[in-house]
Amino acid sequence: MESLKESVQYIKGIGPKRYALLNKLGIYTIEDALYFFPRDYEIWGNIESVSSLKHGSESSTVVEFRGPPKIIRKKRLTIVKWDAFDDTGEIKCVWYNQPYRRNIYSSNKKYFVRGKIDKRYGETQIVMPTVEEYHPQKHDVPKIIPIYPLTKGLTQRDMQKMVYGALQKINNQLYDFLPATIRKEYGLAEKNFALYNIHFPKNETALEEARRRLVFEEFFFINMGLKLIKMETQTEEEGIKFSWTHDEIDDFIDSLPFKLTDAQFRVLDEIYADIKSGKNMNRLIQGDVGSGKTILAAIALYCAVQSGYQGAFMVPTEILAKQHFETFVQLFAKRDVTIKCITGSLSQSDKDALKVDLRSGDIDIIIGTHALLQEDIEFAKLGLVVTDEQHRFGVRQRATMLSKGKKPHMLVMSATPIPRTLSLILYGDLDISIIDELPPGRKAIKTYHVPPSIRNRVYAFVRKQVGEGRQAYVVCPLVEESEKIDSVAAVELFDKLKNGALKGLNVDLLHGRMKGQEKERVMEKFSKGETQVLVSTTVIEVGVDVPNATVMVIENAERFGLAQLHQLRGRVGRGEHQSYCILIANATSKEIRERMSIMVHSDNGFVVAEKDLELRGPGDIFGIRQHGLPEFKIANLARDMDILKLAQQAVEKVVNTRGNPEFDEVMEYIYKEFNAKTLDIVMN
Numbered sequence: 145m146e147s148l149k150e151s152v153q154y155i156k157g158i159g160p161k162r163y164a165l166l167n168k169l170g171i172y173t174i175e176d177a178l179y180f181f182p183r184d185y186e187i188w189g190n191i192e193s194v195s196s197l198k199h200g201s202e203s204s205t206v207v208e209f210r211g212p213p214k215i216i217r218k219k220r221l222t223i224v225k226w227d228a229f230d231d232t233g234e235i236k237c238v239w240y241n242q243p244y245r246r247n248i249y250s251s252n253k254k255y256f257v258r259g260k261i262d263k264r265y266g267e268t269q270i271v272m273p274t275v276e277e278y279h280p281q282k283h284d285v286p287k288i289i290p291i292y293p294l295t296k297g298l299t300q301r302d303m304q305k306m307v308y309g310a311l312q313k314i315n316n317q318l319y320d321f322l323p324a325t326i327r328k329e330y331g332l333a334e335k336n337f338a339l340y341n342i343h344f345p346k347n348e349t350a351l352e353e354a355r356r357r358l359v360f361e362e363f364f365f366i367n368m369g370l371k372l373i374k375m376e377t378q379t380e381e382e383g384i385k386f387s388w389t390h391d392e393i394d395d396f397i398d399s400l401p402f403k404l405t406d407a408q409f410r411v412l413d414e415i416y417a418d419i420k421s422g423k424n425m426n427r428l429i430q431g432d433v434g435s436g437k438t439i440l441a442a443i444a445l446y447c448a449v450q451s452g453y454q455g456a457f458m459v460p461t462e463i464l465a466k467q468h469f470e471t472f473v474q475l476f477a478k479r480d481v482t483i484k485c486i487t488g489s490l491s492q493s494d495k496d497a498l499k500v501d502l503r504s505g506d507i508d509i510i511i512g513t514h515a516l517l518q519e520d521i522e523f524a525k526l527g528l529v530v531t532d533e534q535h536r537f538g539v540r541q542r543a544t545m546l547s548k549g550k551k552p553h554m555l556v557m558s559a560t561p562i563p564r565t566l567s568l569i570l571y572g573d574l575d576i577s578i579i580d581e582l583p584p585g586r587k588a589i590k591t592y593h594v595p596p597s598i599r600n601r602v603y604a605f606v607r608k609q610v611g612e613g614r615q616a617y618v619v620c621p622l623v624e625e626s627e628k629i630d631s632v633a634a635v636e637l638f639d640k641l642k643n644g645a646l647k648g649l650n651v652d653l654l655h656g657r658m659k660g661q662e663k664e665r666v667m668e669k670f671s672k673g674e675t676q677v678l679v680s681t682t683v684i685e686v687g688v689d690v691p692n693a694t695v696m697v698i699e700n701a702e703r704f705g706l707a708q709l710h711q712l713r714g715r716v717g718r719g720e721h722q723s724y725c726i727l728i729a730n731a732t733s734k735e736i737r738e739r740m741s742i743m744v745h746s747d748n749g750f751v752v753a754e755k756d757l758e759l760r761g762p763g764d765i766f767g768i769r770q771h772g773l774p775e776f777k778i779a780n781l782a783r784d785m786d787i788l789k790l791a792q793q794a795v796e797k798v799v800n801t802r803g804n805p806e807f808d809e810v811m812e813y814i815y816k817e818f819n820a821k822t823l824d825i826v827m828n
Contacts, residue, residue, distance in 0.1 A: 147313050148175040155309035162302065168295045177310035178339055180303075181358075181778050182290035185351070188258055189286030195232035199263040203270075206230060206254055206278050209237075213246045228257065236269045254278040274301075288345045307343050316340075321813045322361055323806045326794050333357040342778075356787065359779045363791035368814050371795050383424040383551045384527050388450035396446055396479065400439065407581035408436050414577050415444050418553065419528070425553035431579030432749040433714030434586060437557045438468065440579075441530045442475055444555055449481055449508045453527025453552075457511045458545060462487040462660075463667045464532070467689060469511045476509075486512035486521075489661065517544050528553045559714065559749075580750065588747055589717040591725040593701070593740035602697060602726050603645035609695050610649055610676045614721060616695035618679045619712055621703040637699065638679040646677055654680040682708065684715060691719030701727035701743075702736045706756035710749050 152171055153163045171177055191204050207228035216223040224239045224246050237257060239245045249255060259273030276283070292303040320327075320335040327334065333341075337350075338357040345351035397404065404412070411429060418425035431437050445455035457472075459465050469485035476483060484498055484507045495515075501507045505524030510516070526549030546552055556574065594602060606616045618641065620634050638653040652675040654666045663683065669675045671690055678684070682704075696716045701709060709727065717723035727744075731737045742755045779787070798807045 148173065148178075148318075150174050150313065152177050152306060152310065155306055155313065157305060157309070162298070162306075165295055165297045166306065169293065169298075171306075174310045174313050177307055178314070179777055180292065180307065181342055183293050184291040185345070186289045186291060187286050188283075188289055191256075191283065193232040194228075194230045194235045194268065197235070197261045197263075197268060197270075199261055201261050202259070203261050204256065204258040204283075205235070205270075206283070207235060207237075207257055208254055209249050209251055211251075215243070215246065228255075234268070236267055237273050237275070238269050238271050240272065249275065256283040286347075288348065288351060290343050311340055311343065314339075321810055322364065323798070323810050325804075325806055326364075326797070327357075330360065330790055330794060332360055335361075355778065359784050359787050360791050360794075362776055362779045363784070363788045364794055365814065367792050367795045368798070368810075371799055372814065383422055384419075384453065384553060385422040386419040386447050386451040386453070386527065386553075388447045392450055393443065393447060397443065399478075400475075402583060404439070405436065405579075405581045405583055407431075407579045408440060411577040411579055412440055412443060414575075415440065415555065416447075418575075419444065419447060424551055425555065426574050427555055428574040428576045429555065429557045429579065430576065431557075431559065432582065433559045433711070434718065435559075435579040435582055437559070437579060438471070438532070439475075441532070441555060441557060442472060444553075445509050445528060445530065446476070446479070446481070448528040448553075451527065453525050454502075454505065454507065454523050455509045455528045455530065456516055456523070456526060456545065456548075457509065457530045457532070458516050459511070459513060459532040461667075462489060462513055462664050463671065465511050465513050467671075468532070472509065472511060482506060482508045484510050486510060486515050488513060488515050489664070490515075521548065523548055525549070526552045528555065530555045530557065532557050559711070578750075587717065587722055589696075589713055589723045589725050591713065591727065591744050591747070593727045593729060593731070593744055596728055596730060599728060600645060602728060603641065605724075605726075606677065606695055606697060607646060607649065609724075613692075614694040615670065615673065615675070615690065615692050616677045616697065617684060617693060617712075617715055618677060618697045618699065619682065619684065620679075620699040621681065634679055634681050641677070641679060650674065650676045652678055654678055654683060656681055656683050682712065684712070689718055690715070692721075694719070694721050694723040696723075696725045697728065698726070699728050701729035701740065702732075706739055706742060707749070707753045709743055710752045713743075714749075 151163070151173060152158055152166055153160075155174075155177075158166070166172075166177075169180065171180055186202065188204055191206055194205055194207065197203050197205060207230050209226050209228050211227060213224050213226035216225065222241055222243045224243060226237045226245070226249070228235050228237050235257075237259075254277075256276045256278045257270060257273045259270040262269040262271050289300075290304060290307070291300060292307075294300070294303065314336070316336040318336050318339070322332065322335065326332070333353045333356070335357070338354040338361075341350040341354035342358055345354065415425070415427065418427055429437050429440060441457060445457065448455040457468060459468060465485055465487050469483065472483050484501070486495065486498055490498070498507070498510075499520060499522070502510060503522045503524060515521070529545045529549075529552055531545070531554075546554060606618075609616060618637065620637050634653065634655045638651065642651045652666055652669060654663060654670075658666070666675070666678070667684075670678045670693075673692060693716050696713055698704065698709065698712060704712070713725040716725065725743075727740055729736060729740055731740060739755075742752060746752055746755075798810055801807045
């Protein structure tokens with residue numbers, strides 16, 4: 145429908161100034177206005193008598209104005225104060241800087257008045273009220289009023305008029321691309337009804353029906369988009385079929401200095417089934433920090449080499465690439481496997497030589513950063529691509545790596561604890577394996593929540609641990625001091641600790657505004673043990689393995705999501721010594737106390753993530769929007785899980801029912817109209 149793309153400037157009453165303000169809210173077109181949903185609702189009704197109005201409440205009453213209004217003028221302020229009455233008493237209606245009010249009400253009419261009640265100095269006021277001429281048929285019935293997010297310069301009335309104007313533009317003529325068969329089966333409202341009643345609901349039942357339809361639609365289309373990606377990457381065409389010497393792989397596993405857990409063997413069986421099936425593997429391994437994902441990647445890569453193919457292992461940082469390279473060199477020291485590492489800091493001559501060896505097939509496994517994505521990186525026979533810390537790489541980057549071979553297998557790994565239901569959307573184009581067991585003998589990290597008042601004791605403990613030869617992290621949310629957010633800044637904290645509580649220790653600083661090479665240098669010094677205490681922002685949440693680091697102090701822990709706190713906690717507890725995580729947080733609310741308690745009592749990342757989803761919603765989990773998850777306009781994953789499951793079920797019905805004109809139409813619509821948006825969202 146063409147009118148959807150029209151500018152909201154075509155709505156009556158929206159001039160250039162108001163249009164600019166709407167742009168700040170992301171509203172440019174009629175479609176933007178229609179999908180700018182209310183954040184809440186007020187129910188207007190329950191008309192009260194003046195004598196029963198309570199101080200501080202938002203209330204409705206019906207009154208008559210008497211006598212002329214009183215006008216009070218102060219410097220830049222004009223106050224209109226008008227006496228109003230009903231049979232039970234008197235109330236004063238007060239408006240600030242709205243002098244026109246004195247001319248628009250008459251004394252022989254009844255008015256519906258709603259606003260905040262203020263009782264002081266022996267009189268009752270209703271401040272900045274909404275006033276409408278009273279009509280029993282309209283005002284005696286409860287009315288649901290939408291409340292929208294605002295920006296300075298716009299009022300709720302402005303937003304309501306703008307959205308109403310957008311609804312008038314489409315005039316109930318929007319075509320509903322959700323098939324009628326699906327709507328009927330799942331009891332869903334029609335689209336025009338849903339859009340009107342989400343903004344101006346006829347009653348609470350209509351509001352719930354509207355919301356359910358729009359939530360379903362949002363889930364349906366994002367899942368359909370991901371389904372299409374999956375269908376494109378997992379076609380029926382013949383893929384690579386690995387065939388390896390099982391005795392050799394078993395011998396490699398037996399030679400490891402540790403035993404695999406039952407969970408690792410279970411996931412390994414799933415990988416084996418994929419890579420020898422003849423179809424492309426696109427599998428995500430999710431597991432807590434230290435659950436043993438990397439060794440499974442090594443085994444899968446060895447299967448590729450044993451099958452006559454090359455493997456690539458892509459990681460987000462240079463220091464992580466070097467660490468994995470050293471690990472792999474040790475793992476395959478007695479095997480006929482050639483392993484190389486490519487990063488951005490490699491000299492041009494070394495890069496050129498490496499590229500030649502890669503093209504000729506002289507390199508079996510290459511480990512690298514984004515440098516692997518360069519166009520001139522070519523493989524002789526690429527069979528398997530592994531990406532670590534998957535949330536740092538989008539679908540498009542995975543696709544770039546896959547294009548460097550003839551339908552190579554893909555294995556992606558993430559230590560970010562994400563609830564399975566969220567994973568189904570975030571990684572909807574992948575099959576999911578979960579390692580839900582840690583290796584035996586791993587010491588639990590002792591976690592404590594302490595108030596800021598005992599901060600000095602915390603840093604005395606850090607000094608004691610360093611004195612015993614250990615290392616520590618200190619993490620805070622911001623880089624520099626902010627007046628708006630009362631958080632300890634990394635730069636400021638670094639100076640305070642270096643010259644105060646940790647004076648005399650080797651303290652270093654790491655934050656996101658540093659250049660890449662400087663970050664690498666700082667992390668390398670810490671990794672080598674040259675730095676005793678590292679003060680950092682969350683850039684270390686995906687870091688290197690430093691077994692000697694035993695203390696993680698998190699300042700302003702209330703500023704972080706639970707999943708992110710858990711991820712930061714996972715930086716310690718990697719060696720033989722007991723490790724500690726100390727959360728310094730002001731427990732100013734019940735929610736903060738509950739979140740800190742969850743961290744203290746649970747070391748299971750998936751339990752923590754589920755709690756985070758319940759408490760904060762999907763948008764904030766580990767900065768999840770950075771992963772590619774769309775910011776849902778109306779759906780709430782914690783609240784709407786039942787609708788998500790129904791939407792996923794409906795997607796399968798549509799995909800599996802070819803030849804039905806109604807279903808074919810929705811497929812065509814998604815390809816043409818929606819798929820571009822979906823792909824942009826999930827591929828970046």
